[in-house]
Amino acid sequence: MSFVEYSEFIQEGDVVIIFLGHDSMMPIKVEAGAQTQTRYGAIRHSSDLIGRRFGSKVTCSKGGWVYVLHPTPELWTVNLPHRTQILYTTDIANITLMLDLKPGSIVCESGTGSGSLSHAILRTIAPSGHLHTVEFHAQRAEKAAQEFKEHKVAHLVTVRNQDVCKEGFGVVGVADAVFLDIPSPWEAVTHAKKAFKRKGGRLCSFSPCIEQVQRTCEALLEQGFEEICTVEVLQRVHDVRSVTLHLPDFGPEDGGAESAKMASEEVLLAANSSHPSVTCRTATAPREMAGHTGYLTFATKPRG
Numbered sequence: 001m002s003f004v005e006y007s008e009f010i011q012e013g014d015v016v017i018i019f020l021g022h023d024s025m026m027p028i029k030v031e032a033g034a035q036t037q038t039r040y041g042a043i044r045h046s047s048d049l050i051g052r053r054f055g056s057k058v059t060c061s062k063g064g065w066v067y068v069l070h071p072t073p074e075l076w077t078v079n080l081p082h083r084t085q086i087l088y089t090t091d092i093a094n095i096t097l098m099l100d101l102k103p104g105s106i107v108c109e110s111g112t113g114s115g116s117l118s119h120a121i122l123r124t125i126a127p128s129g130h131l132h133t134v135e136f137h138a139q140r141a142e143k144a145a146q147e148f149k150e151h152k153v154a155h156l157v158t159v160r161n162q163d164v165c166k167e168g169f170g171v172v173g174v175a176d177a178v179f180l181d182i183p184s185p186w187e188a189v190t191h192a193k194k195a196f197k198r199k200g201g202r203l204c205s206f207s208p209c210i211e212q213v214q215r216t217c218e219a220l221l222e223q224g225f226e227e228i229c230t231v232e233v234l235q236r237v238h239d240v241r242s243v244t245l246h247l248p249d250f251g252p253e254d255g256g257a258e259s260a261k262m263a264s265e266e267v268l269l270a271a272n273s274s275h276p277s278v279t280c281r282t283a284t285a286p287r288e289m290a291g292h293t294g295y296l297t298f299a300t301k302p303r304g
């Protein structure tokens with residue numbers, strides 16, 4: 001099992017996502033002889049997991065069943081142990097697209113945090129790209145490096161334990177893309193500029209507050225970045241429901257072509273239920289939306 005390649009069968013040492021329901025999953029590390037307790041009973045790693053196909057339905061000791069899933073960056077994001085605030089797939093998808101990440105891309109990232117974004121970057125840039133990720137909190141850097149090893153992606157990533165604002169990314173002139181998720185990204189902009197290849201590339205900075213965005217944009221402008229733009233990614237879940245629309249009475253058919261046209265085009269909601277009506281399925285967007293995570297500021301570092 002690796003986060004960048006699919007394997008068919010579960011082996012000792014693999015990470016498996018135990019799927020109990022859409023809102024209930026847990027990651028486990030497979031160890032011969034070990035057991036994992038779930039609300040459906042125990043899962044015995046040796047007999048229930050090792051050698052089974054990823055995606056199998058496994059019956060637990062109390063008779064309930066679970067699916068055993070191959071890990072993906074998306075499943076990892078919703079199951080990983082939180083050491084920090086993390087980025088979620090809605091933002092990550094936009095970051096991947098707007099940074100133009102692809103197999104072979106060289107990416108610089110700071111901070112590593114819990115590695116949620118890092119795993120998605122690694123899957124995208126594999127098999128020939130590289131991620132240079134910088135984290136100034138020693139234990140977080142160490143834990144991330146250990147996870148990358150366990151997830152068999154360590155050959156694609158270098159973790160550096162340093163302050164990106166003071167010491168930069170540890171590489172110069174190599175990056176196609178730079179990503180910042182730190183409290184003072186404006187202090188890292190000059191280092192980001194140095195990290196880029198001569199031909200330039202794309203930068204993204206994630207900040208929850210608009211004041212951070214303003215300072216970052218000023219620093220980007222000062223350093224000659226172009227195409228600076230800030231977006232907020234919000235997911236609008238439409239509410240699908242049945243509505244009954246009453247057809248208005250515009251008088252007799254021969255009342256003129258114009259009124260007939262209006263009757264067919266303008267289906268009005270009328271209080272009078274004695275009129276003929278149509279029932280249809282419709283979708284409405286929410287009027288208010290919670291869920292602000294942060295602003296994504298993108299910029300282009302031009303050639304030179």
Ligand SMILES: C[S@@+](CC[C@H](N)C(=O)[O-])C[C@H]1O[C@@H](n2cnc3c(N)ncnc32)[C@H](O)[C@@H]1O
Binds near residue numbers: 086181
């Ligand atoms: C919000 S977390 C990043 C989460 C990460 N994007 C993820 O998806 O899991 C921010 C991380 O940046 C680190 N950090 C803050 N300032 C830093 C700096 N100047 N240099 C390096 N790391 C820094 C913090 O220790 C923290 O772990």
